[in-house]
Amino acid sequence: MPVQEAISQLCSPIGLFIIVLGTTLGVFVGAIPGLTGTMLIALALPLTYGQDTGLAMMLLISIYVGAISGGMISSTLLRMPGTPASIVTTLDGYPLAKGGKPERALSLGVMASFMGGMISWGFLVLLSKPVAQLSTKFGPFEYFSLVMMALVLIASIGGKSLSRSLFAGALGILFSMPGISPATGQPRLTLGFPALNDGFELVPVLVGMFAVNQILKETMSGGTIPKAIELGKKRILPRWKDFTSHLINMIRSSVIGTWIGILPGIGANIGSVTAYAVARSTSKESEKFGTGHEPGIVAAEASNNATIGGALIPLIAMGIPGSVVEAVLLGALVLHGLQPGPRLFTDSPVVVYTIMGAMFLANVVMVIVMFGSMRFLARMASIPRAYLLPVILLFCVIGSFALSNRLFDVWVMLGFGVLGFLLEKVKIPLAPFVIGFVLWPIAETKLSAGLMSTNGDWLPILTRPISATFIVMAMVMLLIPPMRSRFQRKGAES
Amino acid sequence: MKRVIHGIAILVILALIIWKVAQAMALLKADDSYPAKPIEIVIPYDAGGGSDSFVRPLIKVIADESWIDEPFVVLNQPGGSGTIGSRLVKEARPDGYRILCHHESMITAELSGAADFGPADFEVVAQTGEIVLLIIVREDAPYETIVDLLEAAKQSPETIRFGANIGSPAHFTAMNLEAAHPGAKFNLVTSGGGQTRYTEIIGQHLDAGIFSLAEYLKFRSPEGTPADRNIRVLACLSEKPHPELNGVRTCVEQGVEVTSSNAYYWWAPKGTPLEVQELIASTLKEAMQHPEVRERLVEQAIDPTFSTGEAVRTRVADRVELLESFAAEAESELPNFTVYITIVTLVLLIVVVVSSLRHRGELPDRESLDVKRGILCLAALTTYVALLEFAPLPFFLLSALLVFFLGALICGWEKKRFPIMAEIALIAGLGAEFVFGSFFGVSLP
Numbered sequence: 001m002p003v004q005e006a007i008s009q010l011c012s013p014i015g016l017f018i019i020v021l022g023t024t025l026g027v028f029v030g031a032i033p034g035l036t037g038t039m040l041i042a043l044a045l046p047l048t049y050g051q052d053t054g055l056a057m058m059l060l061i062s063i064y065v066g067a068i069s070g071g072m073i074s075s076t077l078l079r080m081p082g083t084p085a086s087i088v089t090t091l092d093g094y095p096l097a098k099g100g101k102p103e104r105a106l107s108l109g110v111m112a113s114f115m116g117g118m119i120s121w122g123f124l125v126l127l128s129k130p131v132a133q134l135s136t137k138f139g140p141f142e143y144f145s146l147v148m149m150a151l152v153l154i155a156s157i158g159g160k161s162l163s164r165s166l167f168a169g170a171l172g173i174l175f176s177m178p179g180i181s182p183a184t185g186q187p188r189l190t191l192g193f194p195a196l197n198d199g200f201e202l203v204p205v206l207v208g209m210f211a212v213n214q215i216l217k218e219t220m221s222g223g224t225i226p227k228a229i230e231l232g233k234k235r236i237l238p239r240w241k242d243f244t245s246h247l248i249n250m251i252r253s254s255v256i257g258t259w260i261g262i263l264p265g266i267g268a269n270i271g272s273v274t275a276y277a278v279a280r281s282t283s284k285e286s287e288k289f290g291t292g293h294e295p296g297i298v299a300a301e302a303s304n305n306a307t308i309g310g311a312l313i314p315l316i317a318m319g320i321p322g323s324v325v326e327a328v329l330l331g332a333l334v335l336h337g338l339q340p341g342p343r344l345f346t347d348s349p350v351v352v353y354t355i356m357g358a359m360f361l362a363n364v365v366m367v368i369v370m371f372g373s374m375r376f377l378a379r380m381a382s383i384p385r386a387y388l389l390p391v392i393l394l395f396c397v398i399g400s401f402a403l404s405n406r407l408f409d410v411w412v413m414l415g416f417g418v419l420g421f422l423l424e425k426v427k428i429p430l431a432p433f434v435i436g437f438v439l440w441p442i443a444e445t446k447l448s449a450g451l452m453s454t455n456g457d458w459l460p461i462l463t464r465p466i467s468a469t470f471i472v473m474a475m476v477m478l479l480i481p482p483m484r485s486r487f488q489r490k491g492a493e494s
Numbered sequence: 495m496k497r498v499i500h501g502i503a504i505l506v507i508l509a510l511i512i513w514k515v516a517q518a519m520a521l522l523k524a525d526d527s528y529p530a531k532p533i534e535i536v537i538p539y540d541a542g543g544g545s546d547s548f549v550r551p552l553i554k555v556i557a558d559e560s561w562i563d564e565p566f567v568v569l570n571q572p573g574g575s576g577t578i579g580s581r582l583v584k585e586a587r588p589d590g591y592r593i594l595c596h597h598e599s600m601i602t603a604e605l606s607g608a609a610d611f612g613p614a615d616f617e618v619v620a621q622t623g624e625i626v627l628l629i630i631v632r633e634d635a636p637y638e639t640i641v642d643l644l645e646a647a648k649q650s651p652e653t654i655r656f657g658a659n660i661g662s663p664a665h666f667t668a669m670n671l672e673a674a675h676p677g678a679k680f681n682l683v684t685s686g687g688g689q690t691r692y693t694e695i696i697g698q699h700l701d702a703g704i705f706s707l708a709e710y711l712k713f714r715s716p717e718g719t720p721a722d723r724n725i726r727v728l729a730c731l732s733e734k735p736h737p738e739l740n741g742v743r744t745c746v747e748q749g750v751e752v753t754s755s756n757a758y759y760w761w762a763p764k765g766t767p768l769e770v771q772e773l774i775a776s777t778l779k780e781a782m783q784h785p786e787v788r789e790r791l792v793e794q795a796i797d798p799t800f801s802t803g804e805a806v807r808t809r810v811a812d813r814v815e816l817l818e819s820f821a822a823e824a825e826s827e828l829p830n831f832t833v834y835i836t837i838v839t840l841v842l843l844i845v846v847v848v849s850s851l852r853h854r855g856e857l858p859d860r861e862s863l864d865v866k867r868g869i870l871c872l873a874a875l876t877t878y879v880a881l882l883e884f885a886p887l888p889f890f891l892l893s894a895l896l897v898f899f900l901g902a903l904i905c906g907w908e909k910k911r912f913p914i915m916a917e918i919a920l921i922a923g924l925g926a927e928f929v930f931g932s933f934f935g936v937s938l939p
Contacts (some may be wrong), residue, residue: 173835197609449683494698
């Protein structure tokens with residue numbers, strides 16, 4: 001029985017050790033501002049080569065869960081979001097902590113994170129198999145349209161300016177093109193470097209964009225950070241009353257987080273913004289939000305953890321990543337010789353159940369780690385950067401090198417570090433870049449296969465119903481932001 | 495408390511230095527008869543892939559039985575359809591310490607233009623293991639024999655969608671089939687790995703495709719599965735019917751003169767001494783007969799054939815000659831995506847530039863960044879990587895220097911932090927070499 005096999009792997013001493021290790025690492029890295037889960041997962045990925053697939057996925061998933069949860073600590077105590085997912089937590093977490101209740105803020109956050117994780121886990125278990133079966137209906141054109149919709153989705157929601165986001169996405173696509181063309185097998189855009197026959201690898205690009213870029217920024221800004229708010233001696237564990245009084249908010253925010261997570265391309269930060277907005281607009285005391293109001297913390301933390309389970313659904317069922325972290329997880333599965341999709345459930349059911357089980361256990365471990373080491377974590381958030389960043393940089397070099405044992409990838413990492421820094425400097429968001437970079441090869445392969453089977457006819461993109469639906473949705477999303485700003489301007493004029 | 499931490503840190507550093515010295519001593523003692531150090535086997539695909547799963551049991555048995563003084567070690571160098579790893583071995587010194595294991599994509603990569611080198615640029619040492627190829631359709635497909643399929647492709651050319659990646663061995667086999675039944679013309683559709691091909695055949699996005707025996711055995715659903723959810727073998731491309739497939743006839747038996755298979759070959763850089771080649775070949779031969787390897791090969795549905803010397807050279811020459819006759823340029827009616835994407839990117843760039851010129855001054859929040867420090871940091875990094883690539887300096891020393899320099903840079907050359915930073919730098923440099931080198935098998939630069 002695959003379920004039993006997965007459970008025995010998860011509960012074996014090495015399995016539990018990996019989950020505890022991954023979750024703890026994730027929480028700690030998440031708690032330190034500037035270090036993100038994406039960075040840690042990208043660094044951990046090369047280390048899992050040659051190791052057992054189940055163990056590798058357990059490590060990566062538990063880091064993911066830990067990092068999204070750990071981010072709340074620096075958001076609350078330093079007003080610096082530890083990870084992008086916890087930006088919204090600063091809105092109410094910091095004021096509440098500043099007002100003398102840091103223990104209360106963190107306690108509610110951990111409780112909400114746990115509930116968010118568990119509710120979305122339920123959706124993951126229930127929905128991934130039906131979605132996987134549905135996806136056999138998807139031919140090349142459907143996949144292409146779905147990927148294009150994901151690209152537009154992240155561009156239209158992710159950044160402040162639509163044109164900048166679209167440009168970032170297009171640039172990401174452009175950088176994914178050098179190498180062997182997926183359709184014809186010919187090398188292209190290699191600029192005469194044989195090393196570019198394989199194009200730019202995902203790991204050095206990600207590590208460069210997120211880690212090296214961050215290190216450059218921190219180096220320039222001096223590496224000093226403000227002193228964190230200190231924890232008092234008050235009770236940290238939540239009480240039963242806290243649970244019941246926030247239950248409705250937690251369930252609502254978790255469901256919103258899960259569904260936003262399922263949408264391809266957008267991740268935890270959008271999920272928490274949406275859930276927070278909904279919590280505010282349905283509240284009777286909406287004016288209190290942003291001043292240290294408890295339901296604000298609960299909504300933000302429940303929803304950002306809920307996006308994990310949501311985003312895993314399209315990843316497992318169709319091989320379409322739901323966020324940047326998922327893109328790395330997709331890379332991990334492929335590196336271990338597994339192709340997510342409907343066959344994954346029949347070919348490697350153990351891996352599927354291990355992924356699901358790992359998310360469940362990591363959530364439990366996260367609560368224990370967070371409550372158990374809360375005071376220590378609060379001090380961790382203000383470690384001097386001079387000690388931390390150089391060592392992380394060394395890990396970046398090794399991580400990029402270990403991928404395929406060549407220094408070329410380390411140069412690529414450096415190059416993308418500078419590129420990421422420059423792009424952010426001119427306010428071009430990085431998320432659409434990465435999503436474009438990851439999704440385009442899938443889109444191009446599918447589109448090529450589709451065009452080859454119809455002898456060059458593009459029409460099926462619009463005539464096949466599922467494909468047409470995606471294209472229409474993409475167009476609508478592309479048109480909404482300009483229309484809205486136009487209406488707003490008109491409203492302001494009259 | 496602080497003293498205890500410092501004490502532990504210094505002890506760790508001492509232990510690591512002792513380890514390092516012991517390692518250097520061991521290297522000095524080694525003599526210079528072949529093999530004096532581990533032999534690297536380059537696999538031009540990912541860890542866990544087909545080639546990797548084939549090679550690893552062999553390597554394990556060779557190390558366990560110690561037929562040869564030094565072990566074989568695996569170096570995965572994936573990418574570029576196998577051309578990245580192949581190039582690494584092609585450009586290696588012909589001293590027998592770097593050998594490639596690669597299948598017939600070595601031949602087709604050159605013929606399709608994906609690589610500018612091929613079998614002639616290597617010494618072929620041996621051939622081990624043969625992969626049986628099959629033609630697969632959906633269970634309820636109207637074709638009973640390979641002739642039915644080819645006849646359909648002749649009656650209405652370019653309508654039978656046949657899954658084969660352009661330039662891959664499967665693509666050449668498809669062209670071989672077309673040539674054997676004059677007038678038949680498939681619509682070749684690129685289709686990724688076995689998993690994708692399977693899904694597309696079940697979803698009727700493909701009419702037929704080439705699978706390896708191992709893929710077929712994995713994907714085939716049990717008897718009684720609805721016919722629209724299962725696959726069927728139309729013909730086997732081997733010379734003789736395969737015992738695993740009871741009743742399935744070969745193409746030749748069905749009257750279509752095509753045989754095709756794929757095999758793993760071991761390639762050494764051009765000019766590798768003959769006695770080195772022979773030593774490797776004889777080791778591989780012994781490994782292929784080991785019961786443990788045999789067992790794994792049965793699991794992977796790979797036939798345990800072996801050839802070396804003149805036999806393998808003729809085999810490769812024959813395959814090259816056969817495949818060459820179909821080396822038609824991969825015709826592509828696909829749009830030139832590169833050009834389109836470049837144009838779209840440029841247009842968007844112009845839009846961004848124009849709109850930011852129009853809204854100039856609306857983004858007032860400028861963080862104060864110390865540019866000089868950033869440039870120094872970048873320069874240190876560039877020097878570090880360049881030294882790793884070109885200078886024969888030890889990895890731990892360079893890394894420790896980098897960590898220390900960056901730390902000092904970030905804290906603004908605060909002297910009182912130097913001792914702690916020196917400790918961190920040494921632990922990071924030596925520790926990285928110890929942890930990654932010994933536990934994760936990463937061969938650091």
